[in-house]
Amino acid sequence: MTDLPELTHFIQGAHVFGSSGRFSDVWNPSTGEVQARVPLASKQEVERAIATAEAAQPGWAATNPQKRARVFMKFLQLLNAESPELARTLSREHGKTVADSMGDIQRGAEVIEFSIGAPHLLKGEYSSAAGTGIDVFSMRQPLGVVAGITPFNFPAMIPLWKCGPAIAAGNAFILKPSERDPSVPLRLAELWKEAGLPDGIFTVVNGDKEAVDVLLDDERVQAIGFVGSTPIAQYIYERAAANGKRAQCFGGAKNHLIIMPDADLDDAVDALLGAGYGSAGERCMAISVAVPVGEETANALVAKLTERVAELKVGHSFDEGADYGPLVTSQAKERVEGYIQQGIDEGASLVVDGRGFTLEGYENGFYLGPTLFDGVTRDMAIYREEIFGPVLAVVRAGDYEEALALATDHEYGNGVAIFTRDGDTARDFSARVNVGMVGVNVPIPVPIAYYTFGGWKKSGFGDLNQHGTDGFRFYTKTKTVTSRWPSGAKEQASGGASFVMPTMD
Structure with a gap:
């Protein structure tokens, strides 16, 4: 050492x-x-x-x-x-x-x-x-x-x-x-x-x-x-x-991505993969909650995600073909693995399990495969708390108002996104959601440098x-600075000291 x-x-x-x-x-x-x-x-x-x-x-x-x-x-x-x-x-x-x-x-x-x-x-x-x-x-x-x-x-x-x-x-x-x-x-x-x-x-x-x-x-x-x-x-x-x-x-953050029934599902899946698993999920603007609206949307989304998540490539930092690399420390990896087990214990459906992943030649690295949960509910720790790892939770919403309430009611209010083709829905969502940064068909709504970056609530x-x-x-x-430069004649005609609150009359 x-x-x-x-x-x-x-x-x-x-x-x-x-x-x-x-x-x-x-x-x-x-x-x-x-x-x-x-x-x-x-x-x-x-x-x-x-x-x-x-x-x-x-x-x-x-x-x-x-x-x-x-x-x-x-x-x-x-x-x-x-x-x-x-x-x-x-x-x-x-x-x-x-x-x-x-x-x-x-x-x-x-x-x-x-x-x-x-x-x-x-x-x-x-x-x-x-x-x-x-x-x-x-x-x-x-x-x-x-x-x-x-x-x-x-x-x-x-x-x-x-x-x-x-x-x-x-x-x-x-x-x-x-x-x-x-x-x-x-x-x-x-x-x-x-x-x-x-x-x-x-x-x-x-x-x-x-x-x-x-x-x-x-x-x-x-x-x-x-x-x-x-x-x-x-x-x-x-x-x-x-x-x-x-x-x-x-x-911290718990960023939601709402998928409306009219959304381009392939675009939404691409967005969830990049925003949920990029940088091993170690971003304050990572999407960690997918909220499909309606059972048909949810079933189609989970099917596509399951197939695509399994294809993600985890590699070392200098692997140009890797989608993401290791977590920052062994303690970070253990913490995320603990959340995965907690999600199972609380009744969520583990669709893709990233635990046990090893990379040949880098067996001692801090790697964790992509993980996907379905059937997550508001009361579960994997929904309430920031995991900060490659874990995506699917929370199904019955309708638009329920999806809006999920993001609005959560104690974190950093970022949120909605995928839809409907301008009225996007406009209503942007105005009403209680979150500091909003994306419309943009999964990671980090503002450009001449706008400000900041979340709400906790x-x-x-x-x-x-x-x-x-x-x-x-x-x-x-x-x-309030300044006055009177001429000599005006100064002599001022009438002496004034003891009333000054005004600009």
């Missing part, structure tokens, strides 16, 4: 070896082998990172937005050139296929592209002659030092979603990535430095709860962005708020979403 490569933090523009003496293993999910060790920061290490960020931030904030945008242009150029190798690094640590990793990086790059528009997005408002001789204007200013705590399942995309608007707005950003796949965030830090970002503006601190709690408690950190499980999202939101910080926390905590204009609102504060 001592011969394993030792990863670092990235503080003040340089790689820094950990000094806490605590480490976490970084696995290769395809082989089941430990490939590196990542340091877990102590309180003192995190405090040092905050101090260097705080010292660097005023100079970056004083840099005009157009010059900041030029750094982003250079970073984007470097990121695009580096994407193939970044994707391979990502796949080695996460387990998703290289093609999927490229998508991870691309969706992050799109937010960097959007953030290049910071000179426009940071403009305030101006009202001339709002009152006699009075002008009113507003300006958006950075918060200072902000932090992002990001999950293992998108080690490129979500850090870029968080840091892009934050840095473009003039803040210093501290990233606490997942300790399961930290190499891509560290490489992003190198690319930011190469692009011309001043030292201390993008910092990577690897760690666990100890590091997170320092970021939550330190008064120098003004805002926290988080993506992960709902219990942790709620914990971070509450603790950050108690300490007077802004918090933007996104949690999928999201906080008032503002990720990326889009909300990203810039979250990482800035608004200052409003």
Whole structure:
């Protein structure tokens, strides 16, 4: 174990070896082998990172937005050139296929592209002659030092979603990535430095709860962005708020896909396969519940799914023919297998069982075959809880209203989709469903970068979403100035002091 490569933090523009003496293993999910060790920061290490960020931030904030945008242009150029190798690094640590990793990086790059528009997005408002001789204007200013705590399942995309608007707005950003796949965030830090970002503006601190709690408690950190499980999202939101910080926390999901009787069934099956089993189901926007409306639709859907699920190819991360790869850790695999058994125990019909899958030559990898349940009901754990694995549950609905209620009443409200040929149905569903992101004949409704991403109910905590204009609102504060420049003659005729509430008459 001592011969394993030792990863670092990235503080003040340089790689820094950990000094806490605590480490976490970084696995290769395809082989089941430990490939590196990542340091877990102590309180003192995190405090040092905050101090260097705080010292660097005023100079970056004083840099005009157009010059900041030029750094982003250079970073984007470097990121695009580096994407193939970044994707391979990502796949080695996460387990998703290289093609999927490229998508991870691309969706992050799109937010960097959007953030290049910071000179426009940071403009305030101006009202001339709002009152006699009075002008009113507003300006958006950075918060200072902000932090992002990001999950293992998108080690490129979500850090870029968080840091892009934050840095473009003039803040210093501290990233606490997942300790399961930290190499891509560290490489992003190198690319930011190469692009011309001043030292201390993008910092990577690897760690666990100890590091997170320092970021939550330190008064120098003004805002926290988080993506992960709902219990942790709620914990971070509450603790950050108690300490007077802004918090933007996104949690778990249970995304439904409703299949109406008039839907193109082949399209719906293709959508369910990709959205349900892609990335081994380790996506917060994965479709984990299929809701066919009517018995005829349900029977036809399950028949087609059964045939197609059995044909899916599970392979190692670098297998170009694989539909998806391994789960991220052995513990993740065991957790999903536990849910499968629980579904059987609760009376669901196990149509396709992915347990017991092994890949020749990679017998120690964390693989799980695609799993399909039918006859799932609202009271079952495999319906109520987020499984985060390649498991699709079919919940049959008698009619449209029942299908709508399933998605609306569930405690999670991240994403939902409906497949139909009927415009009235799609329009009604989009308006009435109590979920934050809706797809119409689109299985994974992740908005483009200039719209915002965020779920409702227990999928999201906080008032503002990720990326889009909300990203810039979250990482800035608004200052409003009311100014009056009276002439000397008018000043003499003012009549002295006034003790009534001022108006603009």
